[in-house]
Amino acid sequence: MAIDPKLLEDLENRRQKARDAGGKDKLEKRKEKGILCARERLEVLFEPGTFQEFGMHAQHDCHAFGMEDKDLPYDGVVCGTGFIDGRPVAAYSQDFTVSGGSLGRIHAKKICQLMDYAHDVGVPVVAVNDSGGARIQEGVASLSGYGQVFFKNVYLSGVVPQIAVIAGPCAGGAAYSPALMDFLIMTEKNANMFICGPGVIKAATGEHAELEQFASAAAHATVSGNIHLIAQDDRHAMALAARLLSYLPANNVCDPPHDLDYPINTAPDLGMNELVPDSPKKALDVLQVIDRLVDPESFMEIMPDFAKNLVVGFGRICGVVVGIIANQPAVRAGTLDIDSSDKGARFIRTCNIFNIPVVNLVDTPGFMPGLAQERGGIIRHGAKMLFAYAAATVPKITLIMRKAYGGAYLAMCSDDLGADLVLAWPTAEIAVMGAEGAANILFGKQIKEAEDPKAEQARLVEEYREQFASPYQAAARAMVTDVITPAGTRTRIALALRATLSKRDTRPPKKHGNIPL
Known part of the structure; x- marks a missing residue:
């Protein structure tokens, strides 16, 4: 007995209504501006034909004030799962064409259900934020919804990767969900993120501030350090999210996607020797060192526009996924300051959560001197680096290229901070000052x-x-494992990574350490 065609027609009509979202006119206007709709963003993110939607037929609370006759398809958020490079991922995308993407009780419930699913099956979460904020008509229920989402963000933290994409407005309390995630990507145009807008700032403090000064992608990437990557547009944002996931495991009990079939070439890289300046007073561009150290085109720098005196990012060395933390002598002589300490500590802890070995490239004269740094809490912020390295249990390999002075020598993962191998070039200088x-x-x-x-x-x-x-003095005191030629760096680190992937480091039982925040 065949199914009643009217039922199939009704189902298709309901699906088409969902695809039309807040109306064809609104969708067309976004298209004219070059902005993808909520569904298109997920279509771009996932492999074709792999998206499975959760909660397409969910609806808002019809008893909300003034919304009895409102029709909000899927309550303004598209949720579901799909595949990226053959790996399952959960994602949700807020739809600004449906009541401004506002968050209400059902909207929040859908997000929380998806996050519970991601936690239970152990898959990453990608969240596309494009919302006017709390749904005022639902009153405190919308605030409760935000609280539930924040709780799930923390519940998933350290378990599965969480990536937030800011592709539209993200204001007030809505900004805290992305802030609780592992990585934030923000589109260069059509997006802003802030707690208080220009009007509130003016009323409260008398200050005149334009959104571009504090809420734009450029402001967050360079000044506040709130985001990790800037995307040119929606498609680029989805591509960046997919690339980030290519370095990360599905969850905290899995290994990263290493390619251990990648051959290790033991031939010396003589070009690395040429990168070393003939004088210790000349700056070394560490990005050139990284480029020769990692597999071709595999380095993805994180927070490239913030605290440029420290470079962090993901790469592969002979197929092994690594996190790289490197002083950048070409910027502020490679000193560690408040912002770079925060940047480094956060990245180290992210690598540790997801079982990613850490490679440290050291060339720093110390912590940044100055009244502003001291009054700003450089002691507390610098201690975050010490804490993060000492707490990390993943393989840690340190290469001292040139200067490694004072507390910064320790803060860049010395033998005493738990480095598994410490290598040094003959140009290394390791001293109190x-x-x-x-x-x-x-x-x-x-x-x-x-x-x-x-x-x-x-x-x-x-x-x-x-x-x-001299590095030989440090080696004589067993603080340096070996002194190597720059040309042999890639081979030595590649071999060290393969040898330490089986590392196990059991710590005393405790809830967690108390990092100086």
């Missing part, structure tokens, strides 16, 4: 009284370097 400063403190009187103070200072600086700052 720079050779010139140390020589002046230790031999100041001798230098002043010399016939040729400059020559005497140069001699003593070189003597100090050789006796107290």
Whole structure:
């Protein structure tokens, strides 16, 4: 007995109504502006034909104030699962054409149900934010909905990867769900994120502020450090989310997607030798080192526009997924400051959660000096780096390229902070402080009284370097595993990564450590 054709027709009509979202006119206007609709964003994210929707027929609370006759398809949020590069992922996409993408009780319930599903089956979550905020007509129920979503964000944190895409307005309390996720991607245009808008700021403080100053992707990427990546448009945002997931495991008990069939080429890379400046006073561009260290075109820098004196990102070294933390001597001499410490600590902890080995490239003269840094809490912020490295149980491999002075030597994952291997180039200098400063403190009187103070200072600086700052001195004290040529760096690190993937590090039972926030 065949199914009644009227039932199939009714089902198709309901589906078409959902596809039309808030109306064909609204969809057309977005298309004219080059903005994808909620469903199109997920279609771009997932492999064709793999999307399975959750809650297409869900509806808002019809008893909400003034909304008895309102029709809100799928309550303004498209939820479901699909495949990216053959791997399952859960995602939701808020629909601004349906009541401004506002969040109400059912809207929140759909998101929470999807996140519970992601937790239970162990798959990543991608959240596309495009909402006017809480649905005022539902009163406190909408605020309760946000609280439930925040709770699920924290519940999933450290279990499955969470990626937020800011593709439209994301204001007030709505901004906190993305902020609780692992990575934030924001489109360059048509998107903003803030707690208080220009009007509220003006009324409360008297300050005149345009959205571009504090709510745009550029402001968040360069000044506040609230987002990790800027996308040119919706399609680019989905591509960035997919690329991020290509480095991450499905959940915290899985290994990252390593390619252990990738061959290890043991031939020296003589080009790496050429990158090292002939003088320790000349800046080394660490991005060039990273480019030669990782597999071709595999490096994905995270937060490239924030705290540029520290470079962090994902890459592959002979097929092994790694997180790279590197001082950038070309910016502020590679010093560690408040912002770079926050940036580094967060990235280290993200790698640790998802079982991603960490490779550290060291060339730093120390922590940034200055009244603003001291008053801003550089002690507390710098301690985050120490805490993150010491708490991390993933493989940790450190390469000291040149300067490694004072507390910054420790903060970049020294042997004492738990590095599994510490390699050094012959150009490395490991000491409490720079050779010139140390020589002046230790031999100041001798230098002043010399016939040729400059020559005497140069001699003593070189003597100090050789006796107290040489990588061989550190190696003699078992603080450096080996001194290697720059040309042999990729091979040595690749072999070390393969050898440490089986690492197991059991810590004392506790809820969690108390990182200095």
